[in-house]
Every structure is written in C-alpha cells, then in structure tokens.
Amino acid sequence: MLGAIEAGGTKFVCAVSDDELNIIEKISIPTTEPEETFAQVFDFFDQFDLKAIGIGSFGPIDTNKESSTYGYITSTPKLKWQNTDFQGAFVRRYQVPVGWNTDVNAAALGEVSLGAARDKNSCVYITVGTGIGGGAFINGEPLTGISHPEMGHFYPPKHAEDTYEGCCDFHGSCLEGLASGPAIEGRFGIKAEELGEDHKAWEIEAHYLAHAAMAYTTILSPSCIIFGGGVMNQTHLIEKVRQKFDKLLNHYLQLPSLDEYIILPGLGNEAGIKGSLLLAKRALNA
Known part of the structure; x- marks a missing residue:
C-alpha cells in the first residue's frame, strides 16, 4: 500500500491506496500542534503495511536534499510548526521511502499526471x-x-x-x-x-x-x-x-x-491527495 498526506494549515488529509492509486481509506485531521497532529496521523497509518509515503506540505519547507534541514517546515506563519522535522518523523517511524514536496507542487503533479x-x-x-x-x-x-x-x-x-x-x-x-x-x-x-x-x-x-x-x-x-x-x-x-x-x-x-x-482542477478537491500518492510512488521507484 501507498500512504499520502496532504498537509494544510487547517487540516491534514491522509489516505492509503493500492499501486494504481485507488484510494482505499481516507481521513481528515485538524491541524493543531505538531505532536498532537502527528500522533493522530500515526494512529491512522499504523493500521496499514505501507511501502512508501508521499507528503505534500504547507510551507515554506526545505526541499534541498543537500541541506541539513531537508524535510523540515521552516518559516511558516504557523509558529508552532516552525522548524518541524516533518519528513524525518515519518522516515524514522515507518522506515520506508518518503516523498516530500509542497502541497501545491503535489497538487500540480496530480493535475499534470491525472487531471x-x-x-x-x-x-x-x-x-x-x-x-x-x-x-x-x-x-x-x-x-x-x-x-x-x-x-x-x-x-x-x-x-x-x-x-x-x-x-x-x-x-x-x-x-x-x-x-x-x-x-x-x-x-x-x-x-x-x-x-x-x-x-x-x-x-x-x-x-x-x-x-x-x-x-x-x-x-x-x-x-x-x-x-x-x-x-x-x-x-x-x-x-x-x-x-x-x-x-x-x-x-x-x-x-x-x-x-x-x-x-x-480536473481532480477537484482530490488534486492534493492524489498528487501526494504520486509522490509516494515516485519515492518508491527512485
């Protein structure tokens, strides 16, 4: 299974799909503090055997793989999320490839691929x-x-x-x-x-x-x-x-x-979550 997170400033949409990106289950979680939000996301994904995860996140974020803060949310106006090691938290917990990009780049990927x-x-x-x-x-x-x-x-x-x-x-x-x-x-x-x-x-x-x-x-x-x-x-x-x-x-x-x-959008409100699943698929095939 593939996992995906469309992480917005108001809510996190989390989903799992098969390899053809058919969504099997999806939930929405309010965006509160990192520890509380991540705990609810972990509870959801812990139910599944994941091969890869894709994350499309609100930002700004660090997307430079050579950077010491790659995978972090950086200077966001959501103060409690500043300098949060988002991607790393999911790599450490699930030990699978984790694709990482902005929420809007994920949505763009969804639209250019499927929408x-x-x-x-x-x-x-x-x-x-x-x-x-x-x-x-x-x-x-x-x-x-x-x-x-x-x-x-x-x-x-x-x-x-x-x-x-x-x-x-x-x-x-x-x-x-x-x-x-x-x-x-x-x-x-x-x-x-x-x-x-x-x-x-x-x-x-x-x-x-x-x-x-x-x-x-x-x-x-x-x-x-x-x-x-x-x-x-x-x-x-x-x-x-x-x-x-x-x-x-x-x-x-x-x-x-x-x-x-x-x-x-051709994918309507699913552009971001479909794009995040594509990030997971890309990470798996990298």
Missing part, C-alpha cells in the same frame, strides 16, 4: 484558500531552485477601490495578503462562501488573480494555469479572472482559448 493538465507537458497550479500558493511542473518535473516557488508572495498592483492593507504576516499586501480567504473576510467582514455573486468582492478578487495569471504566464509560459482551493469554489469567479486577464494581456501572446488556458 486537467494530463495531456500537457507543463502547468501552474495555484491554490486560493487560507493562503495562496503555487506549484509549477515543467516537462514532468517540479520547478525548484534555491527553494520551491512561493507564488503567493509577490506584490500585485492594488485595485483602485481597495483600501485593505493586507493580512500576510510577512508581507502585508502581497497576493496572499490581498486575495486569500482571510483577506476577503478581513476586507468585508464576511467569509467568502457567504458572499453573493454580485458582491464587489469578486471584482477585486478577480483583479488580483488575473494579475497573478499575467505574471505566471509571462515568466513561466505554462501550457495552462489551474486555479484551485476553497475560494475558487465560487464557480462564477474563474470567468471573471479570464476576462480581466484577457484585458491585461492585450493579445500580446498567442495562447489557447482562455477556457482551456485558465481552468479549474
């Missing part, structure tokens, strides 16, 4: 929820350098009517600080899922996400950009993003039709 980008050689996956993160797969491999991409932490142009100062603990008015779920609630005092389609929140939200798509397009030139996460469950939002992106790009580049280029 909306499966017939393409590259994609960018953006999750818009409690935070904003992005992963990129180019020619079947995750984009990495000195670290993993942090696509939610650049500074987009402010919307002309937006006076909100931003909620990112590190950068204030970066993309995450202006367009995440907590930013929408902080700006209007209402959770995103409770806002009607005609609320001006979505005009502002689409502005920021379109600028993000513009940046990723001009810098990375992916085959498609996939927007996932809880905020994107507002089904009308993706079309607003396409329309604003089209105006920003101003026909500068030759792209597919926008309903094929700026898209929703």
Whole structure:
C-alpha cells in the first residue's frame, strides 16, 4: 500500500491506496500542534503495511536534499510548526521511502499526471484558500531552485477601490495578503462562501488573480494555469479572472482559448491527495 498526506494549515488529509492509486481509506485531521497532529496521523497509518509515503506540505519547507534541514517546515506563519522535522518523523517511524514536496507542487503533479493538465507537458497550479500558493511542473518535473516557488508572495498592483492593507504576516499586501480567504473576510467582514455573486468582492478578487495569471504566464509560459482551493469554489469567479486577464494581456501572446488556458482542477478537491500518492510512488521507484 501507498500512504499520502496532504498537509494544510487547517487540516491534514491522509489516505492509503493500492499501486494504481485507488484510494482505499481516507481521513481528515485538524491541524493543531505538531505532536498532537502527528500522533493522530500515526494512529491512522499504523493500521496499514505501507511501502512508501508521499507528503505534500504547507510551507515554506526545505526541499534541498543537500541541506541539513531537508524535510523540515521552516518559516511558516504557523509558529508552532516552525522548524518541524516533518519528513524525518515519518522516515524514522515507518522506515520506508518518503516523498516530500509542497502541497501545491503535489497538487500540480496530480493535475499534470491525472487531471486537467494530463495531456500537457507543463502547468501552474495555484491554490486560493487560507493562503495562496503555487506549484509549477515543467516537462514532468517540479520547478525548484534555491527553494520551491512561493507564488503567493509577490506584490500585485492594488485595485483602485481597495483600501485593505493586507493580512500576510510577512508581507502585508502581497497576493496572499490581498486575495486569500482571510483577506476577503478581513476586507468585508464576511467569509467568502457567504458572499453573493454580485458582491464587489469578486471584482477585486478577480483583479488580483488575473494579475497573478499575467505574471505566471509571462515568466513561466505554462501550457495552462489551474486555479484551485476553497475560494475558487465560487464557480462564477474563474470567468471573471479570464476576462480581466484577457484585458491585461492585450493579445500580446498567442495562447489557447482562455477556457482551456485558465481552468479549474480536473481532480477537484482530490488534486492534493492524489498528487501526494504520486509522490509516494515516485519515492518508491527512485
């Protein structure tokens, strides 16, 4: 069996599957303190004979295998999780290969392998929820350098009517600080899922996400950009993003039709956990 963890700032989704990635059992655990959360994850996985585990984690994380802190969560705003040896804890307990990457890179791997980008050689996956993160797969491999991409932490142009100062603990008015779920609630005092389609929140939200798509397009030139996460469950939002992106790009580049280029996940809410199972499979075959 293969094990997988989609580790988010709000919850851990854990699953086991067969070699064909058919999920046999899956649970959700609240993200609390590391010791408490890991204990519940261990209780789940201890029931199974695992050959490998894949972990897609919130971050920032250390993905440099030459680093002394490889496998750690590093400078996360979740203070109790800073400097947590996440991957190492599972290597020590289960003595099996443990694949390790960001939650968004795992979701990107799921989409490029099994989902909306499966017939393409590259994609960018953006999750818009409690935070904003992005992963990129180019020619079947995750984009990495000195670290993993942090696509939610650049500074987009402010919307002309937006006076909100931003909620990112590190950068204030970066993309995450202006367009995440907590930013929408902080700006209007209402959770995103409770806002009607005609609320001006979505005009502002689409502005920021379109600028993000513009940046990723001009810098990375992916085959498609996939927007996932809880905020994107507002089904009308993706079309607003396409329309604003089209105006920003101003026909500068030759792209597919926008309903094929700026898209929703093909795997829905399972992109992250399926991608984490693929990380486990890759680790096993390495």
